[in-house]
Amino acid sequence: MKISIHTLFLRIRGILQAIATLLTSAGLASAAMMGGGGAVATAANPTSGIPVVNATSVTLVVQTVNKVMHDGVNVPFWVYCQNGGGMGGGGGCPVAGPTLQLGVGQTANIVLNMMMAPQEAAPYQGHTIHPHGLDVAQSEDGVPETGAPVLGDTYTFAVDAQHVGSHMYHCHVHTVKHLEMGLYGGFVVKDTNSAGTLLNTINHGGPTYDYEWNMVLSTVDPAYHNNNAVGDSTVFADYNPKYFLINGLEGISSTAPADTLTAATGKKVAFRLIGLQSVNAIFQIKNASGAAQSFTIYNDDGYALPSPITTTSIEVTPGSTTDIMVTLPTTSGTWYPQISYKNLRNGGGYTNGTVYNKLVF
Amino acid sequence: MINVLAHTRLSVRRLFAPLLFVSLFLVSTVSQASSYTLYIKAGTHTVNGAGGTTIKVWGYTDNSAAAPMVPGPVIESHEGETVSVYVYNQDSRPHNFVVAGLTTDTIAIPANSNKTYTFTTPNAGVYLYSDTLNSNVNREMGLYGAVVVRAAGGANVTWTGGPSFNYERLWVVSDMDKPRWNDIASTGGTVNTSVYKPNYFMMNGLGGFDAMRDPATQITGTVGQVTLVRIVNAGQFDQSLHFHSNHMKAIVVDSARVTPFGDDTINIKAGKTAMVLFPIKYAKQTFPVHVHTAQMETANGVYLNGAATLIVGK
Numbered sequence: 305m306k307i308s309i310h311t312l313f314l315r316i317r318g319i320l321q322a323i324a325t326l327l328t329s330a331g332l333a334s335a336a337m338m339g340g341g342g343a344v345a346t347a348a349n350p351t352s353g354i355p356v357v358n359a360t361s362v363t364l365v366v367q368t369v370n371k372v373m374h375d376g377v378n379v380p381f382w383v384y385c386q387n388g389g390g391m392g393g394g395g396g397c398p399v400a401g402p403t404l405q406l407g408v409g410q411t412a413n414i415v416l417n418m419m420m421a422p423q424e425a426a427p428y429q430g431h432t433i434h435p436h437g438l439d440v441a442q443s444e445d446g447v448p449e450t451g452a453p454v455l456g457d458t459y460t461f462a463v464d465a466q467h468v469g470s471h472m473y474h475c476h477v478h479t480v481k482h483l484e485m486g487l488y489g490g491f492v493v494k495d496t497n498s499a500g501t502l503l504n505t506i507n508h509g510g511p512t513y514d515y516e517w518n519m520v521l522s523t524v525d526p527a528y529h530n531n532n533a534v535g536d537s538t539v540f541a542d543y544n545p546k547y548f549l550i551n552g553l554e555g556i557s558s559t560a561p562a563d564t565l566t567a568a569t570g571k572k573v574a575f576r577l578i579g580l581q582s583v584n585a586i587f588q589i590k591n592a593s594g595a596a597q598s599f600t601i602y603n604d605d606g607y608a609l610p611s612p613i614t615t616t617s618i619e620v621t622p623g624s625t626t627d628i629m630v631t632l633p634t635t636s637g638t639w640y641p642q643i644s645y646k647n648l649r650n651g652g653g654y655t656n657g658t659v660y661n662k663l664v665f
Numbered sequence: 666m667i668n669v670l671a672h673t674r675l676s677v678r679r680l681f682a683p684l685l686f687v688s689l690f691l692v693s694t695v696s697q698a699s700s701y702t703l704y705i706k707a708g709t710h711t712v713n714g715a716g717g718t719t720i721k722v723w724g725y726t727d728n729s730a731a732a733p734m735v736p737g738p739v740i741e742s743h744e745g746e747t748v749s750v751y752v753y754n755q756d757s758r759p760h761n762f763v764v765a766g767l768t769t770d771t772i773a774i775p776a777n778s779n780k781t782y783t784f785t786t787p788n789a790g791v792y793l794y795s796d797t798l799n800s801n802v803n804r805e806m807g808l809y810g811a812v813v814v815r816a817a818g819g820a821n822v823t824w825t826g827g828p829s830f831n832y833e834r835l836w837v838v839s840d841m842d843k844p845r846w847n848d849i850a851s852t853g854g855t856v857n858t859s860v861y862k863p864n865y866f867m868m869n870g871l872g873g874f875d876a877m878r879d880p881a882t883q884i885t886g887t888v889g890q891v892t893l894v895r896i897v898n899a900g901q902f903d904q905s906l907h908f909h910s911n912h913m914k915a916i917v918v919d920s921a922r923v924t925p926f927g928d929d930t931i932n933i934k935a936g937k938t939a940m941v942l943f944p945i946k947y948a949k950q951t952f953p954v955h956v957h958t959a960q961m962e963t964a965n966g967v968y969l970n971g972a973a974t975l976i977v978g979k
C-alpha cells in the first residue's frame with residue numbers, strides 16, 4: 305500500500321489514540337487481566353512482567369527502553385508497548401512486547417500507533433507488525449517491500465483451528481536491525497468452545513494444561529543497538545551476540561533465573577518456546593542435580609505434530625516455535641527450564657549463553 | 666569447541682525417526698544412465714546490487730571455456746538410474762567430487778587430471794555434491810552443487826508412492842566469507858579456518874535482490890497449487906528459512922525423509938538437505954521467503970540482498 309488517504313487516516317487516528325492513552329492509566333493493568341478468560345490456565349508469564357493481551361482489540365506503540373545488562377553495559381532497545389504503558393515512569397515496558405492472544409473464530413484487530421516512536425531514517429523509517437506464522441494476507445503481512453504502510457496501520461485477520469499453538473510477531477522494517485532491537489513478541493492462538501471462551505488445550509482438541517509459560521527467546525549484539533548502527537551498514541554483516549535472553553531477561557545462573565513459576569505438584573505445565581533469536585538454541589528442563597527431565601512436544605510452528613514426541617532436549621531454531629507440556633511430580637521440588645544458545649556454524653556455545661528459568665512445585 | 670550436546674541436539678524435525686529408505690534396486694526395473702562432464706576452475710562470481718561485489722571463487726562448470734558456476738551445474742537423475750560424472754580438474758590445486766549420501770571416494774584429483782565417478786540414485790530426493798578437501802575451504806570457495814533425483818517414470822510426485830506437486834524448485838543456499846576466506850585462499854594464502862564470519866549469503870548463487878526476481882527461484886502458482894522445494898545448504902551456517910503466507914509440509918529434514926509435518930520455518934543444517942511442499946494460499950499476492958537470522962539477510966550488511974526470494978500467487 306502506498307501512502308494514501310487511508311494511511312493518513314490511520315496516522316491521525318493513531319495520534320488521537322495515543323492522546324487518549326496518555327489521559328488514562330488503565331492500559332497496562334487491564335491488559336494483564338485480559339490474559340485470563342474463564343477456562344484459561346494461570347501464570348502466562350510468571351515474573352517477567354510481560355502482559356498477555358487479547359489481540360481482538362489492542363493498540364501497540366513503540367518505545368525506547370534502556371536496559372543495564374549484567375556487566376553494567378547499557379543497551380538501548382525498541383519495544384512494542386501496549387497503549388503506551390510504562391510511559392512516564394517505572395522504567396518503561398519490558399523487552400519483548402505483550403503476548404498477543406487470539407481465539408479461533410475471533411478477529412484480530414491490532415493497531416500500531418507510531419506516535420513518538422523511535423525510528424530510522426528513510427528508506428527504513430517507521431515500523432510494522434508481521435504476524436509471523438499466522439499465514440495472513442499480503443495487506444496484513446507487515447512487509448514494507450510488498451506494500452505495508454510503515455507509519456501506522458491496523459492489522460485485521462482471523463485464524464483457523466490448525467493454528468492453535470504458538471506463533472510470534474515482529475517488525476519487518478529493516479528486520480536485521482529492528483528485530484534485534486527488540487521489536488517482537490509471542491502470539492498465541494487458542495481453541496474456543498461454543499460460547500467463544502478460550503480453552504487451555506495445547507492444540508486443537510488436544511490435552512489441557514494447568515499452567516502456561518511463554519518464553520520468548522532472543523539474543524543481543526550490542527553493536528547492532530548502537531544509535532549509529534542504522535541504514536545499510538557493515539555492522540550488519542557480522543553478528544556477535546553478547547547477551548542472551550528469555551522474556552527479555554538474562555538469567556545467567558540458576559540462582560538468578562530470568563523467570564520463576566510456582567506451580568502445584570502433579571499439575572501440567574505448557575511451555576511455549578518462541579524463537580526470535582538469531583542463533584541456534586537448545587531447550588532442556590533440568591532438576592537440582594542437573595539431570596534432564598522428559599517433556600512432550602505437541603506443536604511445531606503452531607501446528608500440531610502428527611503425534612506427540614517425548615524427549616529431554618529440543619532445538620528451537622530461529623523463527624520457529626515449539627509447544628511442549630510436562631506433568632510435574634507429585635512431590636515438591638525445583639526444576640530449571642533453560643535455553644542454551646549455540647552458534648550457527650558448529651553449535652559451539654557462548655559465554656553466559658545458557659539462560660536459566662526456575663520452576664518451583 | 667566441543668558440543669557436549671551434539672548427540673542430543675534434536676529439533677522437532679529431527680525427532681521424527683527418519684523413514685527407512687526402502688531400496689529401490691528393483692531387479693525388474695530397466696535402469697537408465699546419464700552422464701555429465703564437470704570442469705573445476707578458478708574464477709570470479711558476482712553478487713549484484715547494493716552491497717554486492719565480485720568474489721574470487723573456485724567452482725564446477727559444464728563448459729571448459731566458461732567461468733566457474735556457483736552453484737555448479739545441476740545433475741539430474743531418476744530413481745534407480747546410474748549416473749556417470751567425468752570431472753576434469755583444470756585448477757592448479759587438488760580437488761575432489763563427493764555426493765553426500767551417494768558416493769564415498771574422497772581421494773583428490775590432482776591438478777590438470779580427471780576422474781570418473783559412477784553411482785546409482787536409488788532414492789528420489791536432493792543431494793549435495795561438493796569438494797570435501799581442505800577443511801571446508803574448497804566447498805566455501807564455491808565448489809558445490811546439487812544432484813536432483815526425481816521419481817521414476819517422470820510423474821510429478823516426490824518419490825514413487827509419495828505426495829504429488831505442481832511445480833518444483835531447487836534452492837542451493839550458501840555463504841561466503843570474502844575477506845577472511847575467498848581473498849586469502851584465492852591468492853594462495855592459508856585460511857584460518859577457526860574464524861568464519863561470512864558476509865555473503867546466496868540462494869542459487871544470487872543475492873536477495875536477484876533471487877527475489879528470478880523466475881527459476883521464486884515460488885509461484887494458483888491458489889492450492891503446490892510447489893516442491895528441494896533445498897541444499899552448501900554453506901557452513903545453518904539456515905532457517907521462513908515462508909510468509911502459509912505453512913508448508915516438511916517431508917525431508919537433515920537429508921532424511923520424515924513423517925510430514927506442518928512448518929512455517931524450515932531449518933537446514935550446514936551440509937544437509939531438506940524438501941518441503943508449499944501450497945499457494947493467496948491469489949495475486951506476493952510474499953517473501955527469507956532466512957530468519959540477522960546478518961544472513963544482508964549482502965555485506967545491505968538488507969535483503971542476502972538469502973531471500975518471493976512467493977508470487979497467480
